[in-house]
Amino acid sequence: MNPAGILFAAGGVSLFIAAIGVFFDGLALFGADRLLRSRRESWVPDGVLPPILMIKPVRGLDHGARENFLSFIEQRYPNFRIIFTVDSPDDPAVQLIRELESLYPEKVSLAIVSERSGTNKKMNKVAAVARDVTDPFILLNDSDIRVGPTYLREIVLPILSEPDVGAVTCLQRGTPEGGFSSRLSAMLLNSEMIPQALVAYVLMPLTYLYGPTMLFRGEAIRAIGGFDVMKDYLADDYHLGRLIHEKGYRIILSPTLIDAQIRDESLSSIFSHEIRWARTYSSLRPFGYGLSLFVRPILFVFLAFILGIFSGNPALSVGAAGLYVLHVALVSYLTRQFLDRPITHRDTGVWLMREIVSLVAYFGSFGRRILWRGHRYRILPGGALKPLDLPKSTGDGIPDTSRS
Numbered sequence: 001m002n003p004a005g006i007l008f009a010a011g012g013v014s015l016f017i018a019a020i021g022v023f024f025d026g027l028a029l030f031g032a033d034r035l036l037r038s039r040r041e042s043w044v045p046d047g048v049l050p051p052i053l054m055i056k057p058v059r060g061l062d063h064g065a066r067e068n069f070l071s072f073i074e075q076r077y078p079n080f081r082i083i084f085t086v087d088s089p090d091d092p093a094v095q096l097i098r099e100l101e102s103l104y105p106e107k108v109s110l111a112i113v114s115e116r117s118g119t120n121k122k123m124n125k126v127a128a129v130a131r132d133v134t135d136p137f138i139l140l141n142d143s144d145i146r147v148g149p150t151y152l153r154e155i156v157l158p159i160l161s162e163p164d165v166g167a168v169t170c171l172q173r174g175t176p177e178g179g180f181s182s183r184l185s186a187m188l189l190n191s192e193m194i195p196q197a198l199v200a201y202v203l204m205p206l207t208y209l210y211g212p213t214m215l216f217r218g219e220a221i222r223a224i225g226g227f228d229v230m231k232d233y234l235a236d237d238y239h240l241g242r243l244i245h246e247k248g249y250r251i252i253l254s255p256t257l258i259d260a261q262i263r264d265e266s267l268s269s270i271f272s273h274e275i276r277w278a279r280t281y282s283s284l285r286p287f288g289y290g291l292s293l294f295v296r297p298i299l300f301v302f303l304a305f306i307l308g309i310f311s312g313n314p315a316l317s318v319g320a321a322g323l324y325v326l327h328v329a330l331v332s333y334l335t336r337q338f339l340d341r342p343i344t345h346r347d348t349g350v351w352l353m354r355e356i357v358s359l360v361a362y363f364g365s366f367g368r369r370i371l372w373r374g375h376r377y378r379i380l381p382g383g384a385l386k387p388l389d390l391p392k393s394t395g396d397g398i399p400d401t402s403r404s
């Protein structure tokens with residue numbers, strides 16, 4: 001075979017792989033439709049609804065914290081309480097939580113947890129608060145998200161009506177509240193993380209959770225040994241779901257979407273965040289994450305386009321360009337129709353940067369060292385963390401890995 005023929009064959013293979021990525025775009029749309037069709041009537045008699053204990057670990061004062069917290073406090077749900085938990089009385093959020101506690105004493109309370117028995121500071125706080133509770137349903141959610149007034153009613157119905165459901169979780173969409181970097185972070189969430197989650201929803205049973213919202217059946221949490229088992233693990237959402245699934249419970253993905261309010265940050269912070277997230281999940285599912293390159297068609301489209309030019313076969317380049325246009329169109333349709341977060345012509349630069357960040361994060365995912373809040377850790381086999389800093393420099397904990 002002559003050189004032009006070799007280039008053409010390589011371009012054809014690249015075009016085929018790119019087509020696989022576009023096929024997964026269509027599969028994500030199918031998953032969105034399937035998820036929306038699973039929606040249940042959320043308005044049921046109050047007497048049927050069980051009490052829910054909501055535990056909200058907080059660290060610092062996020063932008064829009066008051067509005068975020070109020071969206072949970074003002075739920076149209078008859079019987080729930082919220083325990084906000086911080087690890088220091090000097091936390092900037094304490095003053096706001098105390099104010100809300102005085103306004104809503106029947107719903108809100110504050111727990112200050114100084115316990116330092118594990119690497120994961122968030123789960124330290126949750127475990128300390130939940131250790132002796134006997135509530136039938138326990139809800140963990142992030143402090144930087146905002147929800148609609150029927151959120152509790154919507155997420156409790158699957159676990160209420162089906163005894164074998166041990167947990168319910170939700171996807172979160174990004175709402176940019178700043179400039180370029182805010183829009184970039186939101187687009188990474190809306191046009192990459194959510195489509196990948198929808199593909200997984202179609203192809204396999206759910207065996208993990210999404211950290212921003214995790215509703216548990218109390219007996220399922222007690223069956224796995226409580227939240228204490230997570231105190232040294234990164235990706236507690238993944239491991240909690242895995243353990244619950246192994247106990248024979250099902251996990252349900254709710255069609256309810258929650259909102260992450262995303263502010264501006266530096267591009268270096270965005271790259272760091274994406275690489276940290278990628279390393280976390282490639283360590284947990286190395287084979288599956290390795291294959292996720294195929295749902296990023298930009299690399300193979302580019303190869304097919306260039307190889308078409310150098311092989312003297314413009315049809316190959318035209319086919320590559322057409323596939324990429326179809327990819328953008330399908331993702332745009334998904335973000336507009338399912339997420340109500342349309343991608344417009346103003347987002348062209350953001351989209352191109354999103355493609356670059358996605359590839360850099362993928363190829364940077366195969367290390368096992370992460371940096372969080374200035375401290376270094378190694379992800380051990382199984383997902384536990386080993387601090388790499390000197391003891392006097394550690395103690396800052398690790399993040400929830402839900403891309404928030």
